Amino acid sequence: MLTYIKTISLSATKAFDGGLLYIFGNYFLKLVQLFVFLLIWNSLHNQGVDLGIFTIEQLFLYSILASILSEQLNIVTPATTAFWEGSIISRYLKPLPVLVQLSAETVGSWIPKTVFFSIPVLLISIRYFNLSKYLASHGIMFLLSLSLSISLGFAFDYIFAAFVIRLRNAHYTAYSIRVALVTFLSGAVIPFDFMPYSLAKVLEVLPFGSLASAPLLILTGNGNVASIISLQVFWNIVLWPMAVTLFSKSQERMVSYGG
Amino acid sequence: MVANMKRIFALYGISAKLDLLWFLRDTKNCVLNIMADLVSSLSTILAMFLLSQRFDSIGGMSSDHILFMLGFACLLDGLNLMFFTMNNVGYISRIIGRGQLDHKLIQPNPIWMQLLTDGFIPFSGSSTFLCGIGLIAFSSIKLNLNLNILDIGFLIFYLICSVIIIFSFSYIFSCIAFYAPVAGEEVSTAAVGLLDNLKGFPLGGIPYQLQIIFTTILPIGMTAWYPANLLLGNKLNFTNYLLIIVTLSLLLIATILFRKGLKHYATKGSIRYADRGHRR
Numbered sequence: 001m002l003t004y005i006k007t008i009s010l011s012a013t014k015a016f017d018g019g020l021l022y023i024f025g026n027y028f029l030k031l032v033q034l035f036v037f038l039l040i041w042n043s044l045h046n047q048g049v050d051l052g053i054f055t056i057e058q059l060f061l062y063s064i065l066a067s068i069l070s071e072q073l074n075i076v077t078p079a080t081t082a083f084w085e086g087s088i089i090s091r092y093l094k095p096l097p098v099l100v101q102l103s104a105e106t107v108g109s110w111i112p113k114t115v116f117f118s119i120p121v122l123l124i125s126i127r128y129f130n131l132s133k134y135l136a137s138h139g140i141m142f143l144l145s146l147s148l149s150i151s152l153g154f155a156f157d158y159i160f161a162a163f164v165i166r167l168r169n170a171h172y173t174a175y176s177i178r179v180a181l182v183t184f185l186s187g188a189v190i191p192f193d194f195m196p197y198s199l200a201k202v203l204e205v206l207p208f209g210s211l212a213s214a215p216l217l218i219l220t221g222n223g224n225v226a227s228i229i230s231l232q233v234f235w236n237i238v239l240w241p242m243a244v245t246l247f248s249k250s251q252e253r254m255v256s257y258g259g
Numbered sequence: 260m261v262a263n264m265k266r267i268f269a270l271y272g273i274s275a276k277l278d279l280l281w282f283l284r285d286t287k288n289c290v291l292n293i294m295a296d297l298v299s300s301l302s303t304i305l306a307m308f309l310l311s312q313r314f315d316s317i318g319g320m321s322s323d324h325i326l327f328m329l330g331f332a333c334l335l336d337g338l339n340l341m342f343f344t345m346n347n348v349g350y351i352s353r354i355i356g357r358g359q360l361d362h363k364l365i366q367p368n369p370i371w372m373q374l375l376t377d378g379f380i381p382f383s384g385s386s387t388f389l390c391g392i393g394l395i396a397f398s399s400i401k402l403n404l405n406l407n408i409l410d411i412g413f414l415i416f417y418l419i420c421s422v423i424i425i426f427s428f429s430y431i432f433s434c435i436a437f438y439a440p441v442a443g444e445e446v447s448t449a450a451v452g453l454l455d456n457l458k459g460f461p462l463g464g465i466p467y468q469l470q471i472i473f474t475t476i477l478p479i480g481m482t483a484w485y486p487a488n489l490l491l492g493n494k495l496n497f498t499n500y501l502l503i504i505v506t507l508s509l510l511l512i513a514t515i516l517f518r519k520g521l522k523h524y525a526t527k528g529s530i531r532y533a534d535r536g537h538r539r
Contacts, residue, residue, distance in 0.1 A: 180302035
């Protein structure tokens, strides 16, 4: 256990290798992006449009939580980058399972953002957006759903990593497509309820919907908790065996040019 | 002047040839890359498109107006991709931070000419630009806009202004890398990301004071919202010359800071190749 804690700790401090400027530049970007989104929701509210299942307060919280938990709702492990850079080889030299190492590194990489961005924004949300009320009512089920979402996110990433191994020298390409698709299809940017052409009905049942939309809907009190969590459990049961099998089979084909 | 122009076109020709060779020799990966760029660019405007379809109008713009604005944003993205993404030309802090400016200083062409031509990828980088043309054409038909030569001239002019704004904004922040190469290496990613991720947002519904901030200090609105509204003839609470004023101001600031940074670089150099260098 101590080994994994050490890996998490090393990964957390590694985030500062690029300097404070890079770290805080990204947080500033996230903060402005969140602020503009809140302004858009507010302008829609002022226009008097029908916000569907959401009140304006719930909508604000949905976007704030999506921003705070962006790393947990769209999990990107170092696997893809490691193939690309050739540094994956070092993971095979350590006496620890590769997938567990990558997971520990991912958890460690969340720590700086949690401390410098998520917690301050969370405190602001509790003070100004009544977050404590929602946490008191739906907190436990939200945490359960979030845990299932994180677990599913790891499975997704390892399936994707297996796919990237087969693509060989197109890691960056595959990574770009993946981030774009997951961000959009998971409901992390706009709630499914705001999608036109009945897209919501399709997206809700896809595994992507269990990544971001599910815990956010539960927290804002807008989802059927039993069906949402059942679906998340179902996708975990389906995707985890697939992830482990695909990754172990793909390992034999691993070729990295490094750089 | 004529010699410079000839040289610029010759360099564009070399970059285009290299890009074509990539397409011909590694077609599968090149096509995959083109698809990735397209998906990535479209995903940044898709959210706003879907919201506009669901709510009909946002921030005083109808869904068709928003589609036109997103077309402008797509064209802008396409131009940046085609001219300034390759070799990190638009992300100059990476070049400075990694000590790669040395590579440019030993070339027989001036730096400005290299920056203007090194990133040109007309084949692999044209997908988003073509998609933008399609979106502009489609939304113009829906809006019954009869774009004449003058309108197209304004469209091109506004696009150039918006490109300069993004380029200058990136370079202003990138100058930090002259003084703090390790910390500043990726600063342009955050600067460009700020404008890139928010370019498709209609700002009409937000308070006027914030509109001023978002069109000047953080010129998000200058990347699509303001120029698209000018082209559509919508009345905004700003002077019609604001785009030009902001473009020239940012270009001037970027030029002054970059020259100052370059002087610092000329005396201090890069620690990249030192024994303790961060990229050795």
